[in-house]
Amino acid sequence: MKRIAIIDIGSNSIRLVLVQINKSDSFSVIDEVKETVRLGKDMTIYGGLNPSRIEKAIKTLSFFKCLCEAQGVTEIIAVATEAVRKASNQVEFINRVKSELDIEIRVLPGTSEAYYDYFGNINSMDILNALLIDIGGSSTELIWVEDRTLKASISLPFGAINLTEKFSLHKVMDEETEKDLKDYILSSYKEIPWLKEVKNVPLVGIGGTIRNIAKISRKKNRYPIHNLHNYQTTAEEVVEIYNMAKIKDQGERKKIKGLSKERADIFLGAAGAVVTLFEFLGLKELYVSGCGLREGIIYEYILQSNLPLEDVLGFSINNHILNHEMNLHHAHQVWKLTECLYNDLKSILNIDKDYYKILKTATLLHDCGIRVSYYDHHAHSFYIIANSKINGLLHKEQLMAAYVAALHRKNDFKVDLEKYERIINEKDIEVIEKLAILVRICENLDSGVNSNISSISCVIESDTVIISVKSKTDPILEISQALDCAASFEKIFGKKLIIQSSAS
Amino acid sequence: MKRIAIIDIGSNSIRLVLVQINKSDSFSVIDEVKETVRLGKDMTIYGGLNPSRIEKAIKTLSFFKCLCEAQGVTEIIAVATEAVRKASNQVEFINRVKSELDIEIRVLPGTSEAYYDYFGNINSMDILNALLIDIGGSSTELIWVEDRTLKASISLPFGAINLTEKFSLHKVMDEETEKDLKDYILSSYKEIPWLKEVKNVPLVGIGGTIRNIAKISRKKNRYPIHNLHNYQTTAEEVVEIYNMAKIKDQGERKKIKGLSKERADIFLGAAGAVVTLFEFLGLKELYVSGCGLREGIIYEYILQSNLPLEDVLGFSINNHILNHEMNLHHAHQVWKLTECLYNDLKSILNIDKDYYKILKTATLLHDCGIRVSYYDHHAHSFYIIANSKINGLLHKEQLMAAYVAALHRKNDFKVDLEKYERIINEKDIEVIEKLAILVRICENLDSGVNSNISSISCVIESDTVIISVKSKTDPILEISQALDCAASFEKIFGKKLIIQSSAS
Structure with a gap:
């Protein structure tokens, strides 16, 4: 028996997952903690992480470290994504975490983030061909899977938080804003050379926005199974949910059944990115995944390989x-x-x-x-x-x-x-x-x-x-x-x- | 981690319980097997166990022994009750089991059987004062508990099987038969010097008959909890169930919802013993217990003591x-x-x-x-x-x-x-x-x-x-x-x- 921890320093939240590894490489999650630190918000004019958010991140990481010690964790794998990736004060932040907490943060390039999304999902879903989308706080990964292999991937520099900031989406969205938002996202999609070749596959969705879409759908349909992993819905219903949310202001959005209050303010931009993708590629189905980056890291650790499981x-x-x-x-x-x-x-x-x-x-x-x-x-x-x-x-x-x-x-x-x-x-x-x-x-x-x-x-x-x-x-x-x-x-x-x- | 087995050779069934003992004396049941051998049935005219039932018992015990080996059991505690207790060929049977299977059977005196019933229940129910009744195939134990101590107990030589045989209860019961049955039981009760002093306590019921009464009640009342341990009903409802069953023949009784088909033929006599006890003492409540002899033995083994748990x-x-x-x-x-x-x-x-x-x-x-x-x-x-x-x-x-x-x-x-x-x-x-x-x-x-x-x-x-x-x-x-x-x-x-x- 051995316990490891994965710390995922995202642009919206910092998360800790404690994994217990039992015999014959079996494993189970024994604790998961999330703090909505929003490192990707309020970046300085020089493109640095905001000092007060850094403080909050340090406090959170310090608490996570204590928790790891109390739970007998022997190895911590800490990774950071877009907010830290692009921050001008990245090195400063990483060094501080290393010196104060003795935690080594690995800053993942966009391609690695996409790879871990792929690896987390290919080992936990019955996927042959699919397009994966992982919408984070400040980045969105698109991953094309063909015949269970990663055919192409990209990390786009927009996500739930920076789309909200860029287009002031906490308010009710007017037509013009919506057009601007969608045009912006669409032009990014259009620049990806391989994306338009993706046809007739399900979209596999990863991340908090997708989970919230699924929760709204689940409530609406009185769906009797609570587990979100493998929940299925249609492009049509996602568009319906987006249209329902876009005419509400932040306060009204908080009342949408299934939408978490913490996410009501940053829901619209990310949902718009999903809708625009559906429209661009004419895809019809959304499969919700409960696995992503963190699971990718766990599988890499457990399997000691980057070959996907055969079974x-x-x-x-x-x-x-x-x-x-x-x-x-x-x-x-x-x-x-x-x-x-x-x-x-x-x-x-x-x-x-x-x-x-x-x-x-x-x-x-x-x-x-x-x-x-x-x-x-x-x-x-x-x-x-x-x-x-x-x-x-x-x-x-x-x-x-x-x-x-x-x-x-x-x-x-x-x-x-x-x-x-x-x-x-x-x-x-x-x-x-x-x-x-x-x-x-x-x-x-x-x-x-x-x-x-x-x-x-x-x-x-x-x-x-x-x-x-x-x-x-x-x-x-x-x-x-x-x-x-x-x-x-x-x-x-x-x-x-x-x-x-x-x-x- | 250690595994032990309790084998309970009763007059109706032979049961095996496999118990896993984990750290700090925690334990859990990991398997339970029952064979309805009915050793107490068709005794010979000399009061011996019937040879064909002995064969069936040996086969069952041999299978149990294999199961114990396959499950890594290191200790088998085998006990026998009334059928073996009174059998004229007891020694022969015990020696055969010893020599063929290397299982040592301890024949429990009635007082020990009552004691284990007490010990199994005092450690698993919130009992201060109560009367316990355990109706087996060929004997019935009554145990008076006062202030959590065993005040008095007795083992009576009648149970579900021999009452059925003595009064031919597989048929519809006529008035005369019912009177004979109740008189017979009542006269036994009246001979117990301490029994009439038992007043205003709940009756705690142990054994298959009681569990079947509870199952019938549970079905009737669409009771939403499946666990029978601690199920409560009233004397009134027990009488109702008995009255409903007594006017049916064996085939009709099999259709009673909640009554197991295996027990339909021997239900009436044992149910009559409960009803007669309620009438004799004017008790009002029945608490169903899922614990008895076998749990008594388990607690004795685990606690290495005969003092009941304080908490x-x-x-x-x-x-x-x-x-x-x-x-x-x-x-x-x-x-x-x-x-x-x-x-x-x-x-x-x-x-x-x-x-x-x-x-x-x-x-x-x-x-x-x-x-x-x-x-x-x-x-x-x-x-x-x-x-x-x-x-x-x-x-x-x-x-x-x-x-x-x-x-x-x-x-x-x-x-x-x-x-x-x-x-x-x-x-x-x-x-x-x-x-x-x-x-x-x-x-x-x-x-x-x-x-x-x-x-x-x-x-x-x-x-x-x-x-x-x-x-x-x-x-x-x-x-x-x-x-x-x-x-x-x-x-x-x-x-x-x-x-x-x-x-x-």
Whole structure:
């Protein structure tokens, strides 16, 4: 066990993330603190950081340092972005932090910032091709991802704070101001040679402005899942939100449901940058990401590599298994058997899509609820799977996986269709029930938690499914327990279930 | 870390509980398996255990032994109760288990069984005076607890299985049979010299029959909390449930919502024993316990003592803190400050009862949700506190504690009044909000997680509350963060909040 800290000195806020690294490179965030220092605001006429904001930054960093010490952090990685990057008194500030606090700040060039955004997201989202946008306080990064590689990137010198200052956006925006704002942003976009080639991909949004857009949308739509990572909305709705906000003054904006009061004053310029990008490229979808620069740094540290993970979901699931101190062998044994059953029974599963990822997640994490309490742990597994950040799954997939896991012991966990009607429907529930019965059979086939069953194979007959198991020792108890699922199996698939031992 | 197993060879089922013992004697159940072997059924005419049931028991124990090995259990404690206790072939059975499986079975005398029931409950419920009843397959223990000590106990030789056999209760019960059953039970009760002295105490019920009564009641009342431990109902409702079940045959009984199909055939006799006890003593309330013999053995093992815990709630909270790997120092520091605030502000809290236990639970466990995920951990803390077995709290107290913890970071966690209307009302929510603001202030006063604040004291003035803090180093950041709660404080208490540093 080891604890590291990432300090991200941005133009709007300074953030601290404490990460605990557990065995086999699994990790979890154990604390996160944000101070809205706004280093990028009120820069001096000579382009320097404002002295009173420097003082606030030093106090914040000093507090972060104490917190790191109290929490047993052994390594601090501190990075700074646009405000410090362009500050004329950059060296002075960095030296002061080094001498007073013994913290070494690495000032990231725009390309590095874009790279970390890429690396944070490619390892935590199911992205093949996409355009990423990270809107910070004083800069905006655009990153073009093709075939999971970083094809091109740029850091533009505008963000939520300096756009607000430049165009006085705390007031209600008049038409002329809006035109000026959009023209300014658009001309920047137009100067990027590769940008207009980006077509028909989702926009992946990073940063506080995007999260606030998502929160406003979530409130508006009474969306039932709280986790913002992987939240999806449309360009159309983003434009609607921007139009709704632009006719309000700062005070009225503070009342917009979902918009944080701290961000109401600097929301409009950054939202305008997103809207202008949608309009410029004709993109249709926004995927919200909860990961960015800091996660990029964490993944670089953990993986000791700049190659993206090959299996984002697999890494994320494994991370949860290790963090929740689950029985790794049992999880993988049940998955080995379930995967086999899923492949062998595809013809009678009669499902329209591939539910491999959902089934894998549910099976590997079916016992994670034991971490809350052994009693009713299937229900706790539902809660944990539905409410954790599982990288590589859409919200719908995550929710379906949670339900499959919830049914791993018995039939009686009820799907709250009313609550989740925006996300899953009756047909999805049929799929959930089919997948769950596979997990239940295989969980029972490892009821001894000792991987006694070495392999299984299925034969499908007109009115029967025969599962043959090979095992190390007599599998009589495992088979008898798995057969408890026979009635449910027959009800769902219309076939009798036979499980038999075959020669080992 | 160490794992032990308790095997409980009862007359109805054989159960295995795997317990993981973590640091400082904290522990958690990591697996539980039950096989309905019914050793107490079909005894031979010579009073011996039935050979085919012995075979089933041996197979079950052999499987349990494998499971223990696979799970790294280093110590197995196996006990047997009435069926084995009275069996003429007891020694044979025990020797066989010893020689074939190397498991030593301790046959518990009735008084020991009663003692463990007492010890399991006195350490897991807030009991001062009570009558405990544990209805097993072939015996029923009655335990009189006065002033938290075991005053008297008895083990009666009837339970769910042998009452069913003796009175052929799988059928619809006619009036005559019911009279015979109740007379038989009542005459046993009347022979217990101390029993009629038991007055005006709650009946604490242990065992499968009681849990099934609770499940039926829970379904009937659409009770929103799943945890059965500490579920409360009335003698009146138990009689109602018994009357409803007694006019059904076994097939119809299986359809009763909440009654497990496995128990439908043996429910009536045991339920009759509870009803008869209520009628005999005129008791009014039933508290359902999820703890009994097995927990008694676990507590004896953990505490290495037969003295009951002095502070049941404190031990349980500490157990959760350690099992969830929370920051013990931070939890206790925040509680030290919150306790002080609570005592100093009693006059303006204006609450009708003592909410000390709720506040203590919420404060000490406010961060437990980090175990699920750091993000939204206040919401996860709500889930964990509401859904764990927290010993020493009533359900209402537990739910209120969960809400207080959920509000430890901000105001925006919503109480689902509709769901919980049977348990908490608007007035309770006012209390929750008052307590939560105290926790939030004190959590911020340890935002450095380093116990910088050594003590606090309050002065209440007509329109102001002044909190003075003594600290090791300048507490400027802690105070500034705690003052983020000032607006909420003023809204709730109608007084301005001032926090100031006083000489250390």
